[in-house]
Amino acid sequence: MSDSIRLMCKSLRLAYVSEIYETIPFDSPTQYLQALFKEEFRLRDQAKVQRLIKNAKFLDSKSLSNYEWNERIRFPAQIDKDSLMSLDFIKQKQNVVLIGSPGTGKSHLATGLGRKACEMRYEVRFYRVSHLIEQLEQAFKQDKLASFRKRFEKVDLIILDEMGYLPFSKEGSELLFQLIAEWYEQKSLIITSNLEFSQWNRIFIDSRLTAALVDRLIHHAHVLTFNGGSYRLLNALSKAR
Known part of the structure; x- marks a missing residue:
């Protein structure tokens, strides 16, 4: 050469x-x-x-190719496995909420959908909710909140993992609400949570803010529920025998 x-x-x-x-x-x-x-x-x-x-900053390399679909995942009437995997919800700027006990495959599915979105040339960002709150609070204290929010201008899909595992401060709750309100009908979200919507008051201190947040999230959302026990626990127990 x-x-x-x-x-x-x-x-x-x-x-x-x-x-x-x-x-x-x-x-x-x-x-x-x-x-x-x-x-x-x-x-x-x-x-x-x-x-x-x-x-996207996924935390692991999990994908849809090794995801174990099972009958314990309940789909709403308007969507099924194939339509979910087609990612049409991103084109429609709709949300997907995955609710169930820890270890039931929610984060794996969220990551798999996010990775496929990247393969379909969508801009994706993955956050543990607690980490996002920390970054929002830090940006607010440093008077850099506006520049932090600008990071999402060209993002198509935001994945918020583990909503409800840790409670937020009042300031953190309000900052997250402002961000999600800004994304409303502009971007698609995938949210995983171990709490039903009626229990989100545990993590968001203000009940009115909680109601307003849930209202925005579920307005254009597909809510999947994951029943049964933890896959991780069952896998550990089977190896211990």
């Missing part, structure tokens, strides 16, 4: 041609150029997906 070819590819913003041009079979000039540019586009697209997955 000559330096001149590498420099020309860089100038033309051809990220991969200089690396792959010798590997492309040559039958004719037209065929060669088509195959070369097709591979350039494929590698660019592959890199974009990996960049989206990295930017």
Whole structure:
């Protein structure tokens, strides 16, 4: 590979041609150029997906390919497994709320849907709710709340994991409410929680704020309930036998 070819590819913003041009079979000039540019586009697209997955900041590599669907997951009437996995709810700017006991597969499903969204070229962000609250409070104290909120302008899907595992301060609750209110009908949310909506007063101190938040979340939402015990506990017990 000559330096001149590498420099020309860089100038033309051809990220991969200089690396792959010798590997492309040559039958004719037209065929060669088509195959070369097709591979350039494929590698660019592959890199974009990996960049989206990295930017999403998932906590693990779980995906839908190894998710165990079962009859204990109850779907609402307006959606089923296939329509959920199609991610049409993102196009419609609708929400998905996954409610059930810890260890029943909610976070795995949320992560899997988020990873597939990245593969479909959507901008995704994943947060443990407690961590998001910490970042919001810190941004507020440093007078950087406006710039923090701007981070989500081009985001299509936000995943809020473990809503209800830890209570929030009054300030944290209000900051989260403001953020979700701003996303209302503008973005899609996936929320996992171990608490039914009627119990969210445990984490949001103000009952009126809780009612307003729930109202916004469920207005355009598909609520899935996860019944039964913890998969993690059952798996641990089976290995202990």
